Amino acid sequence: MSAPSITNYIVKRPWLKRWMTPLAQWYTDAAGYRRLGLKFDDLIPEESETVQKAIKRLSSKEAYDRVFRIRRAFQCSISHTLLPPNEQTKPEEDVEYLSPIIREIEKEAKERADLDNLVVRK
Amino acid sequence: MLSRSSLSRNAPRALSAGRRAMASAANPTFQYDVTEAAGVKVANREVAGATGTLALVAKAGSRYQPFPGFSDALEKFAFKTTLKRSALRITREVELLGGEISSTHSRENVVLRAKFLSNDLPYFTELLAEVASQTKFADHELNEVVSQLLKYKQEAVFSNAENVALDAAHGVAFHRGLGSPITPSPSSPYEKYISADALAQFAQDAYAKSNVALVATGPNSAEVSKWVGQFFKDLPTGTTASQYKVQPSVASKYFGGEQRIASKAGNAVVIAFPGSSAFGTAGYKAEASVLAALLGGESTIKWTPGFSLLSQATKGLNQLNVSTQNLAYSDAGLFTVTLSGQASQVGAASKSVVDALKKAAAGEVSSEDIKKATALAKFRALESVQTLDTGLVATGSGLIHGTKPYQIGEIAKAIENVSEQQVKEVAKSFLTSKATLVSVGDVFQLPYAEDLGLTV
Numbered sequence: 085m086s087a088p089s090i091t092n093y094i095v096k097r098p099w100l101k102r103w104m105t106p107l108a109q110w111y112t113d114a115a116g117y118r119r120l121g122l123k124f125d126d127l128i129p130e131e132s133e134t135v136q137k138a139i140k141r142l143s144s145k146e147a148y149d150r151v152f153r154i155r156r157a158f159q160c161s162i163s164h165t166l167l168p169p170n171e172q173t174k175p176e177e178d179v180e181y182l183s184p185i186i187r188e189i190e191k192e193a194k195e196r197a198d199l200d201n202l203v204v205r206k
Numbered sequence: 207m208l209s210r211s212s213l214s215r216n217a218p219r220a221l222s223a224g225r226r227a228m229a230s231a232a233n234p235t236f237q238y239d240v241t242e243a244a245g246v247k248v249a250n251r252e253v254a255g256a257t258g259t260l261a262l263v264a265k266a267g268s269r270y271q272p273f274p275g276f277s278d279a280l281e282k283f284a285f286k287t288t289l290k291r292s293a294l295r296i297t298r299e300v301e302l303l304g305g306e307i308s309s310t311h312s313r314e315n316v317v318l319r320a321k322f323l324s325n326d327l328p329y330f331t332e333l334l335a336e337v338a339s340q341t342k343f344a345d346h347e348l349n350e351v352v353s354q355l356l357k358y359k360q361e362a363v364f365s366n367a368e369n370v371a372l373d374a375a376h377g378v379a380f381h382r383g384l385g386s387p388i389t390p391s392p393s394s395p396y397e398k399y400i401s402a403d404a405l406a407q408f409a410q411d412a413y414a415k416s417n418v419a420l421v422a423t424g425p426n427s428a429e430v431s432k433w434v435g436q437f438f439k440d441l442p443t444g445t446t447a448s449q450y451k452v453q454p455s456v457a458s459k460y461f462g463g464e465q466r467i468a469s470k471a472g473n474a475v476v477i478a479f480p481g482s483s484a485f486g487t488a489g490y491k492a493e494a495s496v497l498a499a500l501l502g503g504e505s506t507i508k509w510t511p512g513f514s515l516l517s518q519a520t521k522g523l524n525q526l527n528v529s530t531q532n533l534a535y536s537d538a539g540l541f542t543v544t545l546s547g548q549a550s551q552v553g554a555a556s557k558s559v560v561d562a563l564k565k566a567a568a569g570e571v572s573s574e575d576i577k578k579a580t581a582l583a584k585f586r587a588l589e590s591v592q593t594l595d596t597g598l599v600a601t602g603s604g605l606i607h608g609t610k611p612y613q614i615g616e617i618a619k620a621i622e623n624v625s626e627q628q629v630k631e632v633a634k635s636f637l638t639s640k641a642t643l644v645s646v647g648d649v650f651q652l653p654y655a656e657d658l659g660l661t662v
Contacts, residue, residue, distance in 0.1 A: 141346040192292065199298045 109175065118173040119166045120157035125182040126150060134193070138185040146181055237613075238601055239427045243435035245443075247419040247605045250427040251597075258324045258424030259594060262334050263602025266412035267314040269383050269535075270452045273399035274390040276408050277311045278359065282352045283405060284309035284318050285333075289340040293347070296333065305330060313376070313388055314535055315603050316412065319595075324425050328433050334420075335437035338413035343406040353397070360392045367472035368527075368546045371646040375476040378463045379540055379642045383456055407450040414444035417452060419605035421598045458538035462640030464662045466649045473647030474546040475556050477660070479636040481541030484534040485587075485617050486604060492620040493628040494532045494541055495587060500571065500579035500629065501543060501562055503528030513578050515565065516543070519558035523551040528559075536607040541636070549651040560658045566633035569626070576626050584621040588614060 094100050112118075117127060128135060139147065160167060238249035271277045285307055286293045300307055305322035307330075318337060320330040363369050377385040390396035411417065418441070422430045460480040481498075483489035502514025504527075511517040516528050525548035533540045543559050545552045565571060590596040591614055641660040645652035655662040 141349075143345075192294070195292060196294055199294060202298070204302065 112178075113175070117157075118175070118178060120160050121167050121171055121173055122153055122157050123173060123178050123181070125180055126153055126157075128182060128186070134186055134189050135182075137189055138182055141185050141189075142182070150182075238421070240605070241427075241431050243431040244439045244441075245415040246434060246438045246441065248422070248431050248434050249419065249601050249605060250422045250424065250430045252425065252427055253423045254425055256324055257321060258327055258422065259319065259321045259598065260327070260330055260334060260420065260422045260424075260430075261320075261598040261602060262318040262338060262413075262418055262420055263599060263606060264316045264318075264338075264412050264418045265314065265455075265606045266316045266408070266417065266452050267312050268386050268388045269313050270412075270455065271386070272408065272450050272453055273396075273404075274387065274394060275356065275396040275400050276405065276450075277316055278356055278389055279348070279352055279400055279405055280409060280412060281309045281311040281316055282355045282359075283341060283343060283347075283409070284316075284337055286347055286351070287342045287344060288336050289342055290336060293351075299329075300333075303329060307333070311388075312599070313384055314607070315599065317599055317602070319598070327424060327429055328437075331430075331433040332437045335434075335441065338409075338418065338438075339441050341406075341409060343402045343409065345402045348400070348402045348405070353400075357392070360389055363389045364392055365471050367469055367474035367646045368476075368544055370467060370469060370471065371474040371476040371546075371644045372542065372544065374465050374467060374644040374646070375478045375542060375642050376540065378465050378644060379460055379478055379480070380458050380538065381461055384458045384535055384538060404450045407448045408452070410442045411444065411448075411450070411452045413441060414452075415441045416444055417606065419602040421602040421605075423594065423598070455537075458535070460538065460640075462642045462662060464643045464655045465645075466652070466654075467644070467646045468649050469646050471647070472546060473549040473552045473652065474544065474644075475552050475646075475652060476542050476544050476642070476644045477556065477559055477658075478540050478542040478642040478644075479639060481532040481539035482534055483537055483539045484600070484604070484607075485620070486613075487536060487607075489538060490534075490620070491539075491632065492583075493624045493632045494539065495583040495621065496576070496579050496624045497566065497629055497632055498530045498532045498541065499582040499586070500566060500576060501530040501559070502579075502582075503530050503543070503545075506582065513575055515562040515571070515575075516555075516559060519562055520551075520555045523547075523555055526551045526555055528555060536603065540642075549648040552647075553651050553653050556653050556658055560637075560660060563633050563637055567630060567637055569630045571626075571629075573626055576629060579629075580621060580624060583624075584618055587617050587621060591617070 094104050112124070117124070130136065130139065139150075142150065156167070166172070238251045240247065240249045242248065266277055266280060268277045285296050288296075291299075303322060303326050305320060305326060307318075307320045309316070309318045311317065318334055320334060322330045363373075373387050373389075377387065379385060387394075415438075420430075420434055420438070424430060462480075482491035482494035500514060501516050502512065503516035503520070505512035505514075505517055511521050514530075516530065520526055520528055527546050528543070530543045531541075533542060545555050545559070591600060638661075641655065641662055643655045643658070643660060643662055
C-alpha cells in the first residue's frame, strides 16, 4: 500500500528534520486536499482487502465522518469550488485515523504468512 | 505462600497415599494437594504419566455475570489476542507443542483448560496466566470473531428442546442468580450490554487472584506451584469499582412454578424440585442422589431397561428419553427429571414420574432396588471425581466457593449411609413442596402441572 519513503531517514536525524519540516508543511498544504476538507488518510486508495477491512474496523463515528468528508469534497470538485476557510481542514486536525489500523492488519497478515511458512528445527 | 517445608511434608504423604491405595480400595489416590502460590489457590493431583492438565476455574459463570451474555463472551475471548501475542500465534504454538486448549462456562464457573505433555507445563502455565491477565479485548475481535461464535452457540443451545426446558426450569426455580440463562436466548436483546471495554472490566474482576483457582493433574506438585507462583504474580488483585464487576453471590432461594414454551425444536418436559447442593456444603443431601438413581430412566446396561422406576414405567414408549439428575451448585441444587421425545409419549410419561415419586414416598419400593440405587449413586459420585474433566471443575469450584474440596472417602460414606426412610422422606418432601414444571414444544399435547397432580 505504501510507496517507498525517506521519512524514517529524516526523522532519525534531528537537524535534517528541523530543515525539512517547514518544507514538508508547505508541500502538504500545496497539495490542496485540506482545502476540500479532507484528511490525508482519506486519500488512501480503498481498492484493497486490507483497506476495506480497516474501514470496517473504524468506530461508527469515524466511519460516518469519513464518508461525510469524502462526499463534501466530491461536491466541491463537481462545482469547482473550495470550502470556506473555516471549514477547511486545519493542519492539527489532519491526523492519522486509518493508517494505524492498516499497519495493524498488515502486521497480522505478515505474521500469518510467516507462521504458514514456518520451519521447525529441533 | 507456599513454603518449602510444606512441600517436603506433602510430597511423601502423597506418595504413601498412592501406595496404600494400590493395596486397598478404601483409600483412594484421588486426593488433591492444596497449596497457595502467589496468592492463587492451587490444587494438584499427582498422577504418574507423560501428560498433564491444568485448569483455571474462575467464579464468573452466568450466575455472577453483571449483564446477560458476559460469561459467554468471556469464555469465547479466552485464548484470543493478548498484549504479548496474537490469537493466531497462540494457536500455532499450541499446535506445535501438541497441546489442547479449551474454555467452557457453567452456571457458576468459567473454566480455561489446557492438556499437554508434562514437559510443557511452564509454557501452558504462562499461557493461562497471560490469557487471564493480559487479554487485549480488541473491539474488532469482538465484532469479527466473538460475537459470531456467540451466535452459533446460541443456535446450538436453543435448537435443542431439552436445553431450553432445563434452562427455563432454572429460571422458574431460582429467578435471578442461578436462574439467569446460561446462554442468552437469541431473541433477547443482550447485544446492547456487551462491549469490548465492558468485558475487559469484567475480566479484571473475574480473573482476580481471589476469584480463581488452578487445578492441575501431573507428575509433580512442586513444579506446578513453582510455575504458578512465577507466572500468576501479575494477575489483577481484584475488585474494581465498576458496574461490570462480578456480581456478589446472593444466597439462592427456591421459588418454583410452571412455564410453557411453544417451540418447533422438539418436545421436552422438565419436572424439578429443590435438590441437594454440592458435596461439602450445608445443603448436601446424599439421599437426593440416591433418589435420582432410583427414579433413573436411563439404563446403565445394554439391552435392558434397567431396574430404575422410570425406565420400568416407560418400557413400552420407544420414542422417549428420560433422565433424572441432581444438579448440584455451591448453595442450592435442582433435582430434575427430563423427558424428551414424541409429544404424546412425553405427556404420558410425565404422569408416571409423579406416580413413581408417590410410590417412593409411600415406601412401596423394594429394598433391593434402593440398594441398587445406592450403589449406582455411589458409583456416579465417585466416577465424576475420578474422571478428569468433571473432577477438575468440581475441585476448582470447591476451592473458590470456600467449601471443602472433594474427599472421596466421605462422599462414599455419606451415600452408603442413606437409609430407606431418608429416601422415602425426600420423595415425600418433593410431593408436598412447590414443584417446577417446564414444557417445551407442542404445548397443545403437553400436560399442565394440575393434570399431573403437582403443586406449583
